[in-house]
Amino acid sequence: MKFAFLLGNFALILFVLTVGTGIVWCLDKFVFSRQRRAAADQALADFDARVAKLTADGVKMEQGKRAEIEANLLRQPTWIEYSGSFFPVIAMVFFLRSFLFEPFKIPSGSMMPTLLIGDLILVNKFTYGIRLPVINKKVIDLNQPQRGDVMVFKYPLDPTVDYIKRVVGIPGDKVEYKNKRLSINGKPLQYEQLPDFLDEISYSKQFTENLTGVSHRILNDETRPAFVNDPLNFPYRQNCSYDSEGFTCVVPEGHYFMMGDNRDNSADGRIWGFVPDQNIVGKAFFVWMNFGDVKRIGSFH
Incomplete structure (x- = not known):
């Protein structure tokens, strides 16, 4: 995104x-x-x-x-x-x-239903350590990203562009996504079906996903296939295998695996690979305004 x-x-x-x-x-x-x-x-x-x-x-x-x-x-x-x-x-x-904090605007729907188009969010810049501005070099190490965090980072293929996704894999994790369900280190995640989600003119299947203790909502489009179409030749591509049911990746040291909550409408780590630690911007944590819906103001998971 x-x-x-x-x-x-x-x-x-x-x-x-x-x-x-x-x-x-x-x-x-x-x-x-x-x-x-x-x-x-x-x-x-x-x-x-x-x-x-x-x-x-x-x-x-x-x-x-x-x-x-x-x-x-x-x-x-x-x-x-x-x-x-x-x-x-x-x-x-x-x-x-x-x-401290940096504002961003959500321009697309890859993180629905957690974040909607037009959400103005705040990103905590010091949660994952203090970094020098412009060059983004970490000088003070604090916390590490955890599974379930919503994180802003420099897009690995173009560091001048900022992306936002959810952390689903930390260094050393074996991430499997088969038939649109995640497993981490061989343990399948828990899912609970919710009422369908209406996105303007179409409905998507909505579930809660428990990502090793972090419960959040995801969307699935039943008309989209489970396999990953045309993954790129990204660094550490040898750590991943793809088939008709999905993919399996082992996250290398110093890297993170990211996915959007709108699983079938998100260009994420399944396609372009892992996010190195030096690309991290911060942890997204608060919607401070949405001019189309002021009820959106508040924290999120």
């Missing part, structure tokens, strides 16, 4: 803006403002000398002229004024979305 992504790399744009406005702010605070202050002090000293001379000659100076001169000389140039005022805001946004 693709997210709307501003100019291909919004994090890089925000980083450049933060650095650029920060440099201007620092230069003004520690260099330009002192230069303006020195110029103003010199001008005021000259003014005071003229006033003293004129007063001695019996000429009265206009009141307030001194304050006007000082204000004009201390006034920031427009480009510095705007850069300085934007810097704290841009820096705060950059810090929040780089290390």
Whole structure:
């Protein structure tokens, strides 16, 4: 699933803006403002000398002229004024979305019924460790992704694109998907049928799936086959085998296997393979708005 992504790399744009406005702010605070202050002090000293001379000659100076001169000389140039005022805001946004929470919009239905088209979600950026912005390099290791987590990650085939899927396999797991049912390490998952799910004009079979302790809903389309059509030649492709009933994959170390909850309408790990740890963005956990249905606001599993 693709997210709307501003100019291909919004994090890089925000980083450049933060650095650029920060440099201007620092230069003004520690260099330009002192230069303006020195110029103003010199001008005021000259003014005071003229006033003293004129007063001695019996000429009265206009009141307030001194304050006007000082204000004009201390006034920031427009480009510095705007850069300085934007810097704290841009820096705060950059810090929040780089290390704490980042918003995304769901544009497709591959995670239905958990997430719907138009959901605006928040992603926790520190759950799986602290990563440097832009290069996404982990510098502090915290928790590891667990089966059942809804995770945002860089698409392995194009790291400039963000995807969202559910973690179904962690390093070392044997993931089997046969006849549209999952087994993890040889243990079949538990399923319970729910009323059919209506997606605009069509119905899908709906089930709860217990993914080793995490219960969530999935959809199946009875008209779609169980086998995987045209899987790509992805890294560690030798860890997977495909047949008419589905597939079996062993997740390599440092990687995760991802699937969409809308199982028959999701381009996921079945086709393009495993997600390496360095591609992780964060854990999705909250719908903060859906302008088509405000009742969607809240946490999800």
